[in-house]
Amino acid sequence: MPESVAREVARDRRPPPAAPDSAARYVNLWSEDEAIGAERVRAFVLILRTRGCYWADVKGCSMCGYAKDTLGRSATPAELATQLEHALRAYRGEPYVKIYTSGSFLDDREVDPGSRLALVRAFGGHARRLLFETLPEFATSESLAPLRDAFSGELEVAQGLESTQPDVLRRLINKGSPPSEYFAAAERIRALGIRAKAYLLLKPPYLTEQESIDDVVTSIGEAARRFDAISVNPVHIQNGTVVEWLYRRGRYRPPWLWSLVTVMTEGSRLRGETRLVTFPTAGGLPRGPHNCRKCDRGVLDALEEASLSQRFEPLSALDCGCRADYRALARLEPLGIEA
Ligand code: SF4
Numbered sequence: 001m002p003e004s005v006a007r008e009v010a011r012d013r014r015p016p017p018a019a020p021d022s023a024a025r026y027v028n029l030w031s032e033d034e035a036i037g038a039e040r041v042r043a044f045v046l047i048l049r050t051r052g053c054y055w056a057d058v059k060g061c062s063m064c065g066y067a068k069d070t071l072g073r074s075a076t077p078a079e080l081a082t083q084l085e086h087a088l089r090a091y092r093g094e095p096y097v098k099i100y101t102s103g104s105f106l107d108d109r110e111v112d113p114g115s116r117l118a119l120v121r122a123f124g125g126h127a128r129r130l131l132f133e134t135l136p137e138f139a140t141s142e143s144l145a146p147l148r149d150a151f152s153g154e155l156e157v158a159q160g161l162e163s164t165q166p167d168v169l170r171r172l173i174n175k176g177s178p179p180s181e182y183f184a185a186a187e188r189i190r191a192l193g194i195r196a197k198a199y200l201l202l203k204p205p206y207l208t209e210q211e212s213i214d215d216v217v218t219s220i221g222e223a224a225r226r227f228d229a230i231s232v233n234p235v236h237i238q239n240g241t242v243v244e245w246l247y248r249r250g251r252y253r254p255p256w257l258w259s260l261v262t263v264m265t266e267g268s269r270l271r272g273e274t275r276l277v278t279f280p281t282a283g284g285l286p287r288g289p290h291n292c293r294k295c296d297r298g299v300l301d302a303l304e305e306a307s308l309s310q311r312f313e314p315l316s317a318l319d320c321g322c323r324a325d326y327r328a329l330a331r332l333e334p335l336g337i338e339a
């Protein structure tokens with residue numbers, strides 16, 4: 001990517017100055033279907049408003065627009081406590097809790113250590129599993145052990161590994177650390193008795209559909225023995241990103257759901273004991289992963305069911321007239337021709 005494009009996109013990504021009272025409000029929360037082992041449960045999802053990911057300021061990843069939901073400065077412990085207090089009013093004792101920060105929960109600049117403990121303790125005694133995300137450099141025993149000791153249930157630490165291929169990660173996604181650092185962090189996490197989860201990205205910019213399928217399937221094979229769970233996240237187009245810059249110029253199409261079906265089917269044969277899931281954001285929408293619109297809902301429902309049940313055979317039975325267009329595209333796309 002030319003430097004000038006990177007600068008233009010980085011300017012676009014900066015959050016507007018935060019309103020004076022916005023630090024007291026979390027970004028969003030909702031409840032969704034999940035599973036712990038074979039048991040279907042509800043999950044409580046909370047997105048805190050924090051300083052956001054430092055890497056988004058340094059360079060930023062090509063598909064990530066989460067900086068839009070951040071403060072542009074660190075939230076104080078009192079502001080984080082207020083966000084938590086408001087969020088707890090909506091908590092109904094869901095057994096699975098996911099806390100996101102549009103960055104790294106373990107980065108002290110986003111959530112200070114005292115607030116981390118308070119957040120984890122607030123859900124103790126109710127939640128059986130609590131998930132948060134972090135970049136690998138912050139996943140140390142010093143940051144994790146106190147949280148593990150403070151939480152009565154099981155912790156799960158998710159990392160946006162995206163791909164196990166160093167070139168894809170560095171050149172196409174623009175991550176700051178190589179896959180080996182994510183693997184090393186997963187080892188540290190598991191050594192503390194904490195679950196390790198990886199997100200893999202389907203269709204970073206500059207890969208064809210087939211190349212992106214191959215990338216994720218290879219990555220599932222290489223990540224499976226190192227992580228307890230893998231979530232495949234197809235790209236959806238977020239504002240102020242390189243992906244959006246290409247999309248606006250007709251040079252990027254979000255992945256087909258058929259690609260996701262192939263990835264999950266082939267990946268299920270490589271996953272071993274690791275849980276393999278996908279819950280696409282903006283599925284069926286023009287800026288999210290989609291097929292022909294007519295079959296999108298059915299395919300998305302089948303992918304969700306496979307993720308919850310860990311039964312992937314039913315995906316092989318899915319079909320639609322648009323699958324022929326998709327196959328033609330897969331053959332022509334390497335030549336730069338749109339089907
Ligand atoms: S994808 Fe993750 S590491 Fe990359 S800029 Fe976004 S929050 Fe930061």
Ligand SMILES: [Zn+2]
Nearest residue numbers: 292295320322
């Ligand atoms: Zn279709």
